[in-house]
Amino acid sequence: MKDQLTTTSYAVLAQVAVRPWSPYELVQQRVRYFRYVWPAAESAIYREVKRLAAMGLIEGEKEYTGKRARTVYSITKDGKQVLRVWLGTPVTPFSMEFEAMLRVFVAPLGTKDELVGTLKQVQADAQDMLRFAGEVKQEFLDGINVTQDQVYIRALAVDFFISLLNTVEAWAERILTEVEIWDDLMPSEEKTKRGLEKIRHLPVDTPGETLKDISKPPKSQTRT
Amino acid sequence: MKDQLTTTSYAVLAQVAVRPWSPYELVQQRVRYFRYVWPAAESAIYREVKRLAAMGLIEGEKEYTGKRARTVYSITKDGKQVLRVWLGTPVTPFSMEFEAMLRVFVAPLGTKDELVGTLKQVQADAQDMLRFAGEVKQEFLDGINVTQDQVYIRALAVDFFISLLNTVEAWAERILTEVEIWDDLMPSEEKTKRGLEKIRHLPVDTPGETLKDISKPPKSQTRT
DNA sequence: ATGCCTATACTCCATATTGGAGTAACCATA
């Protein structure tokens, strides 16, 4: 066992810092707490719990329901210290997986219906997650969230999540409206004109002068 | 060699569909074309090129510069057909990695400066990527992008990318303003009040009645 | 009391993926 902690380790450790959990609970609740900002497989959680325990960063207490054991883990002093040290290290940048966009790229090979279907799916996924975010919002307003004592911090996260999802949802809506007025997905002068117009109005600064050298994009992202 | 294609395979195949590339070019240019919506390691690209070639979905032509060989790959009929079929299959949902948010969760264990530093980093990363997006925008306006003939499609992607980055940037800015007025990161009645007020005004619907059962969040996401 | 279904609580493993190290030729400059 390597004792190099990964971001997944810190995600689990951070969750245990909130209050004690059993591995099973962590697996279930990760969806509410870090799944959407740091996806990790179930088996990864179980593995991390063992590692953290072996390293003395969390400690377990056994409980029994009949013969079935379950261990509830709490964070230790060392664990807190490790989190504190981690807070001083550089962050890995935001990154995403968005398969739908790859499909948009090759959409002209398929049908308009397929593109519309993909976009509707994106919209539906965003709406599902927004529904979930709405529930979390309500939990906080009702004062019943597990991290209620940390509202002032968690509010920052819920804000992020909701802003992002609204952006995705609005984009899908906007694009659907655009695609709906197309007859097909073939290139056309009309579409090209509209596309360029759209690009021209995008809210971002363009570089001062035309680029001679194609400048390097921002450096790559790594997951550790 | 398994011939089950992964999303990374389709990403590469979609890129080769644009125009012929050598593996090295694909690796370099992936940053411009799919890195931000489907991250993949360099070695993964080389591996996929080999697989796709072995499966007859792309075909390579050898070129020489002195003794150094390079192979330029183009998509085949079969390759296009495979992409077409793919367009008819279900999409995997959007997902992201955002380590900074995990740090926000445990921020009270550290200092205000550390939190501010993390948020500034998020902002800087977003601004870097926005600069890159601005360059892409300019390329299209100048008519010199490699996918210029697909502006009407690519405009949809650039729109997404810029909207999302602006959202992230604006969030970081907003949160920095909030955090700046705090004296420390300890819980306080004042902070709790502000947090709840913030949550109350978040742009998302809350469920009609208070939840008795904690409903299940949207289903999980898998990468294939 | 017995069987059956579902939830709890994990372990195990074959396969896939990653980052990085290594190899080697080419090219410009000093």
Place this chain on the structure above:
DNA sequence: TATGGTTACTCCAATATGGAGTATAGGCAT
């Protein structure tokens, strides 16, 4: 001719993933 950078990859140890498998508990119908 040395040397440093770019092109153009290959290879691999370490890690991560999804899914299958194991086993107990509790509720409910018969």
